[in-house]
Amino acid sequence: MRKIFVMILIFLLNLTSYSYSKEIKKIDAYKRIKKDNHVNILLITLDTTRADKIGVYGCKDVKTPNIDSLARSGIYFINAYTPVPITLPAHCSIMTGTYPIYHQVRNNGNYVLDQKTETLAEILKRNRYVTSAFVSSFTVDSRFGLDQGFDVYNDNLLVNIKEYKSERKAEKVFEDFSQWFHKNSTEKFFCWLHFFDPHDPYDPPEPFKSEYESNKYLGEIAYVDYYVGKTVDLLKEKQVLEKTLIIIVGDHGEAFGEHEEFGHQIFCYEENLKVPFIFYAPGRIPENLTSDSKVNLIDVMPTILDFTQLQIPDSVQGISLIPMIGRNKMIHREFYIESIYAREALGCAPTEGIIQGDFKFLRLPKPELYNIKTDHKEKNNLFSKNPKLSRKLIKCLDELIKRYSSGKFDSQSKLSQEEKRRLASLGYLVGTKSSINTQSLIDPKEGIEGYNYFLKGTRFIKENNFEEAEILLKQSITILPSFPPIYSRLADVYLIQGRKDDAINLFEKAIQDNPSAHILKLEYAQLLGKLNRINKSVDILKELSELNLPDIGSSIYYILGQIYLTKEKYSQSIDYLNKALDLDPDNSYIKKQLALALYKFGRFKEALEIYLKLEKEEPMNLVFLKNMAILYTRVNEYDNAISYFEKIISIYPDVPDIYYNYACLLAEKYKFEKAVFNMEKFLKLYDKDDARKKKAQDYIRRWKIKNIAPCENYVYQF
Numbered sequence: 001m002r003k004i005f006v007m008i009l010i011f012l013l014n015l016t017s018y019s020y021s022k023e024i025k026k027i028d029a030y031k032r033i034k035k036d037n038h039v040n041i042l043l044i045t046l047d048t049t050r051a052d053k054i055g056v057y058g059c060k061d062v063k064t065p066n067i068d069s070l071a072r073s074g075i076y077f078i079n080a081y082t083p084v085p086i087t088l089p090a091h092c093s094i095m096t097g098t099y100p101i102y103h104q105v106r107n108n109g110n111y112v113l114d115q116k117t118e119t120l121a122e123i124l125k126r127n128r129y130v131t132s133a134f135v136s137s138f139t140v141d142s143r144f145g146l147d148q149g150f151d152v153y154n155d156n157l158l159v160n161i162k163e164y165k166s167e168r169k170a171e172k173v174f175e176d177f178s179q180w181f182h183k184n185s186t187e188k189f190f191c192w193l194h195f196f197d198p199h200d201p202y203d204p205p206e207p208f209k210s211e212y213e214s215n216k217y218l219g220e221i222a223y224v225d226y227y228v229g230k231t232v233d234l235l236k237e238k239q240v241l242e243k244t245l246i247i248i249v250g251d252h253g254e255a256f257g258e259h260e261e262f263g264h265q266i267f268c269y270e271e272n273l274k275v276p277f278i279f280y281a282p283g284r285i286p287e288n289l290t291s292d293s294k295v296n297l298i299d300v301m302p303t304i305l306d307f308t309q310l311q312i313p314d315s316v317q318g319i320s321l322i323p324m325i326g327r328n329k330m331i332h333r334e335f336y337i338e339s340i341y342a343r344e345a346l347g348c349a350p351t352e353g354i355i356q357g358d359f360k361f362l363r364l365p366k367p368e369l370y371n372i373k374t375d376h377k378e379k380n381n382l383f384s385k386n387p388k389l390s391r392k393l394i395k396c397l398d399e400l401i402k403r404y405s406s407g408k409f410d411s412q413s414k415l416s417q418e419e420k421r422r423l424a425s426l427g428y429l430v431g432t433k434s435s436i437n438t439q440s441l442i443d444p445k446e447g448i449e450g451y452n453y454f455l456k457g458t459r460f461i462k463e464n465n466f467e468e469a470e471i472l473l474k475q476s477i478t479i480l481p482s483f484p485p486i487y488s489r490l491a492d493v494y495l496i497q498g499r500k501d502d503a504i505n506l507f508e509k510a511i512q513d514n515p516s517a518h519i520l521k522l523e524y525a526q527l528l529g530k531l532n533r534i535n536k537s538v539d540i541l542k543e544l545s546e547l548n549l550p551d552i553g554s555s556i557y558y559i560l561g562q563i564y565l566t567k568e569k570y571s572q573s574i575d576y577l578n579k580a581l582d583l584d585p586d587n588s589y590i591k592k593q594l595a596l597a598l599y600k601f602g603r604f605k606e607a608l609e610i611y612l613k614l615e616k617e618e619p620m621n622l623v624f625l626k627n628m629a630i631l632y633t634r635v636n637e638y639d640n641a642i643s644y645f646e647k648i649i650s651i652y653p654d655v656p657d658i659y660y661n662y663a664c665l666l667a668e669k670y671k672f673e674k675a676v677f678n679m680e681k682f683l684k685l686y687d688k689d690d691a692r693k694k695k696a697q698d699y700i701r702r703w704k705i706k707n708i709a710p711c712e713n714y715v716y717q718f
Helices: 002-031 065-072 087-096 120-126 170-184 216-237 297-307 341-346 387-404 417-426 444-462 466-479 484-496 500-513 518-530 534-545 553-566 570-583 588-600 604-617 622-634 638-651 656-668 672-685 691-704
Strands: 040-046 075-081 130-134 152-154 189-195 244-250 277-280 289-296 334-339 351-356 359-363 368-371
Touching (some): 040 297, 065 216, 087 297, 120 130, 120 189, 170 216, 244 297, 289 297, 341 444, 351 387, 359 387, 368 387, 444 466, 484 500, 500 518, 518 534, 534 553, 553 570, 570 588, 588 604, 588 622, 604 622, 622 638, 638 656, 656 672, 672 691
Parallel strands (some): 040 244, 075 289, 130 189
Antiparallel strands (some): 244 277, 334 351, 351 359, 359 368
């Protein structure tokens, strides 16, 4: 018995000694954190990346060796949250250290970060950092304000016209970063890399596509991890890894039906909010540290500033995590969370809530309260079961909103009205930011079924399964009758099937049921235009134009301008397009249409003036460059026209029409030898055996004997 007692005592002493030594090790680890105001900073944001889909966070179905290595060689936080499950506002919170209710960027597309906000990049730039960003999605395009403080903001998405769904792969982001880094690796730098790949649609390249055939979302994460590794290798190659602080965070998670949502923007459940959160600084942050403390994306900025011994602005609402790193001390905090996407896109109630300790409260028409420590899947709603705690959290939420809100920033979007209209037609925006009475809106838990029907119906349209698409879209309308994009999609189905009257009747009933939904009338007018019922379309548009609608006024005039342009009534077209431009002066679409109308009306110099102002926006666009050459020809500036044709050929050497038009221009200027050369290039590329080919051959014969032979059908296609 005595022997057993002694053995137990020895075991307890060893256990205590182990725990004590482990705690001492953690305290020592904190003491060994070395702040450094000369360190480089590399911020990597992983779009749409759940924490539990990373290897080091416990996912066994994905290979993320590079992210895992950085996490194990530094510190990673187990319970990291985004304040909002939407890309643009989440990144604004990262860059300002504040909640969306403070910086006022609440959704994608319809908001812009005010220039008066102080960003991480601005502070670091003032402190002699070279700053750069390489982003991969239109949602964080420079027009939305995140470029503040960056010397280089690379948002080249490799498309002629940027749209909401425009993006580029990690490979292209890394390529541009690599080119910049080779020139700047000796500078003290702050660089932000944004990888959008895990966002829907999931389409990883090989070999990840084949390896993750059954789960392409994980394939996208593995693909991004590969380029995280390539980035680290580049830092090693330039011998700067040892003096670089690397931060890896997700902007939000992704839902796969846990609460009926497929995506991330509507709800504020754990799958939408929990993200990876990693700090790595070799020789400055000790290895193999983890923390269970709840942290937030608003903590990124103050932690970086504290680590680099820079002053944290008073406006910052997050905290530096340096004091807790290595101490393993649980810090009890409360976080504000929100998503207004359901209100702005679906016409449902928005979500706002609070995380306090082990509990999460979501204020909705049907409120929710969860113990997120014991109920990770959030299936047991405690709101009615624990009224005392519910009342307490409601009061705390109101206090949080009062404490953290700000009305001093203007978040009016820089999106053109035509871009806003297209976003609305895709289901991303509805109405204005203040146009909806939230008290009368349904709970998004009720609306999500209708939204899923809409998404499935849209997928069926892409698969040409119009019968199933019609069934699902009609079901969606019964649940979300105020969601305009459904009607547009269903009308598309009817038009594809030749059911023009059904499409018209659909819109007329929708407008009758939703008389204040002006976007429906606008979509209906466009439908009538497609059906060549121009007079009725114009009547509706003119009726809308008299309502002085700030959100869609420019679009109304723009469409009227297009209609009159098609009818070859150029003077009226120019008048309406100028009205559209008055309301939306930065809209390049309107400017191009106005230039076309001016060109058609013979006002070439005015058209050229517009194009010269637009040139910086589209320096590589084939159609744009061709039009520049045409306009210079029309104003008799032939040398400029020739230089543009030469530029086009150097960029796009396989476009036959360019050689044809260029050859005709050269012949008119008596440059017969060069004209023959270019027309022969046209014949090599032109694969039709038609009258145009025969004329080209005839021109060559004439030009060889110096016969000017003006080109018939020589049309400068504007």
